[in-house]
Amino acid sequence: MNQAVAADPLLSTDFIQEMVKQMRAIDSYGNYDGWSVEKILAPYVVTKEQRREMPIIGDPDEILIARIKAFYNAVSSLIEKECGLMASPVVNINHEGFGRVLITVGKLVVMDKTLRDVHRYGYESLSKMKDEGDKLLSVALEIIGKYPEVAGM
Amino acid sequence: MNQAVAADPLLSTDFIQEMVKQMRAIDSYGNYDGWSVEKILAPYVVTKEQRREMPIIGDPDEILIARIKAFYNAVSSLIEKECGLMASPVVNINHEGFGRVLITVGKLVVMDKTLRDVHRYGYESLSKMKDEGDKLLSVALEIIGKYPEVAGM
Numbered sequence: 204m205n206q207a208v209a210a211d212p213l214l215s216t217d218f219i220q221e222m223v224k225q226m227r228a229i230d231s232y233g234n235y236d237g238w239s240v241e242k243i244l245a246p247y248v249v250t251k252e253q254r255r256e257m258p259i260i261g262d263p264d265e266i267l268i269a270r271i272k273a274f275y276n277a278v279s280s281l282i283e284k285e286c287g288l289m290a291s292p293v294v295n296i297n298h299e300g301f302g303r304v305l306i307t308v309g310k311l312v313v314m315d316k317t318l319r320d321v322h323r324y325g326y327e328s329l330s331k332m333k334d335e336g337d338k339l340l341s342v343a344l345e346i347i348g349k350y351p352e353v354a355g356m
Numbered sequence: 357m358n359q360a361v362a363a364d365p366l367l368s369t370d371f372i373q374e375m376v377k378q379m380r381a382i383d384s385y386g387n388y389d390g391w392s393v394e395k396i397l398a399p400y401v402v403t404k405e406q407r408r409e410m411p412i413i414g415d416p417d418e419i420l421i422a423r424i425k426a427f428y429n430a431v432s433s434l435i436e437k438e439c440g441l442m443a444s445p446v447v448n449i450n451h452e453g454f455g456r457v458l459i460t461v462g463k464l465v466v467m468d469k470t471l472r473d474v475h476r477y478g479y480e481s482l483s484k485m486k487d488e489g490d491k492l493l494s495v496a497l498e499i500i501g502k503y504p505e506v507a508g509m
Contacts, residue, residue, distance in 0.1 A: 293446055295448050303446060305460065310466075310499065310503075312462075312464065315460070
């Protein structure tokens, strides 16, 4: 194991690994081949300074929407791995950058989120992104544990 | 009451009335003012002959998608009226005319439907459209009755 990997165990976590898998899945032309995890996931990192420089109003482009979908696909995939039931994400974003994301398992809504200012989508760091993914995962698993019958429908 | 109305009680049913309300809601320019119910809802009727003449593959336009949304908005609105809880429709249609429609009440998915060949969307008659709406409504109310706690979350 080289020093760089040893220095950042974050990059070998399930969530980050799943994110990379999702990003590679939408990389039809193999542009990411040979790229490091940090480089592939770099567009997800938007610092406070960067956000401040972005326009208040803006239209999200297709690449950004694909990136948002990859994030919620990763969350769904981890939910599936943990509970053994299929999780389906639905990402609905209008051209003004507002939207709603749902993840359903059976007849149960395990995540329901309103998105705003999608053109400024991003996380302060990869670590914050992982925290958000883990939080959504644990809330989802909690509700599945509470209503397994509905999740199994 | 005039004879035409007496002849077709269908047009005064809750479902058809709600459909008209939804269509008027998207009629920003008042084009439908003074139109009869049949005329407003006419685009929903696609007979077998008409369907046969439509291309197998086609892109749904925005007006058609607005019409599909109006239908599921009407179903949601009737669910709300019956159960007293908020019902939220999510209509997701891609540019190739495939999609998924969900209606959620609280954390419960009360309708989950895959749409295909959206460019040929329509019903054989207004009566068939009402049957479909009523069926979706009754299935939704059944599942809400079974899991009221999840619907109330």
